[in-house]
Amino acid sequence: MKVLVATEKPFAANAVKAIKEEIEKAGHELVLLEKYTEKAQLLDAVKDVEAMIVRSDNVTPDVMDAATKLKIIVRAGAGYDSIDTAYAKEKGIIVENTPGQNANAVAELVLGLLVYAVRAFFNGKSGSELIGKKLGLLAFGNVGRNVARIAKGFGMEVYAYDAFCPANVIEEAGVHAVANQEALFDQCDIVSLHIPATPETKQSINYALVNRLPKGGILVNTARKEVINEAELLKLMADREDLKFVTDIKPDADADFAKLEGRYFSTPKKMGAQTAEANFNAGLAAAKQINAYFADGCTKFQVNK
Numbered sequence: 001m002k003v004l005v006a007t008e009k010p011f012a013a014n015a016v017k018a019i020k021e022e023i024e025k026a027g028h029e030l031v032l033l034e035k036y037t038e039k040a041q042l043l044d045a046v047k048d049v050e051a052m053i054v055r056s057d058n059v060t061p062d063v064m065d066a067a068t069k070l071k072i073i074v075r076a077g078a079g080y081d082s083i084d085t086a087y088a089k090e091k092g093i094i095v096e097n098t099p100g101q102n103a104n105a106v107a108e109l110v111l112g113l114l115v116y117a118v119r120a121f122f123n124g125k126s127g128s129e130l131i132g133k134k135l136g137l138l139a140f141g142n143v144g145r146n147v148a149r150i151a152k153g154f155g156m157e158v159y160a161y162d163a164f165c166p167a168n169v170i171e172e173a174g175v176h177a178v179a180n181q182e183a184l185f186d187q188c189d190i191v192s193l194h195i196p197a198t199p200e201t202k203q204s205i206n207y208a209l210v211n212r213l214p215k216g217g218i219l220v221n222t223a224r225k226e227v228i229n230e231a232e233l234l235k236l237m238a239d240r241e242d243l244k245f246v247t248d249i250k251p252d253a254d255a256d257f258a259k260l261e262g263r264y265f266s267t268p269k270k271m272g273a274q275t276a277e278a279n280f281n282a283g284l285a286a287a288k289q290i291n292a293y294f295a296d297g298c299t300k301f302q303v304n305k
């Protein structure tokens, strides 16, 4: 049985080694397609594989059509918006993710971006501190929970809103639950986005919502660029010179945001989950899930039921 690792943004070497050992231990063969630049390479590589491990690689209908033996795709990570899950379902291909495995890495980056933002992007001028500031988490999943844990260590007051997580669960984690996303932006100095890109959330971070932030507010995005209405955020940041925006996902309008000197920063390539630990955890979990599926049909982490 052939298992393909197709990663345009490759895993750390330790993770590839662990995935290979795990797959071979179960008697399967590992095929690697790393740092590919053309879709044709992916179309060619999927031809004779039964399973695939990907990151945010686009798995579109043409990829699945080319993969005539494919039974399972495991997204080594949380967000699976890059995979056409409905088409996979139609074709009887299982799609899974590995929730939580890279959450700490993303959460640590949130705090890194925040320190950078409040310290005036290390420009030598006086900045401010995170202690005592109110941090709002939009969604309280694995990443949000890790951000809360670390932010409390900085002495921040943490608030959260999650449409799918009851307030008592948020409160039990020592975080203030608020009634809706508007209240989060009203009450917090900083809002960190942890929502997936879905039809409901796409473009939802707009002028009216972000304008609720108090003076000096900061928006942090380590989720997906699609959730932000870029044109409206640009307009708001032009209207309000006190706001900052830091992101791990380069917006399409990066060049326009970059003109907002001293108020905007984007990592050059999404790197929230780009640590040896996260790669190892998510990659190995993906390999184990593939082995479990072929051993006894386990589909515990299926996202396209």
Ligand code: 3PG
Residues within 6 Å of the ligand: 009, 055, 056, 057, 076, 077, 078, 079, 080, 102, 223, 270, 271, 272, 273, 274
């Ligand atoms: C995720 O959804 O798991 C994160 O956004 C990380 O994505 P990546 O594997 O593409 O870095």
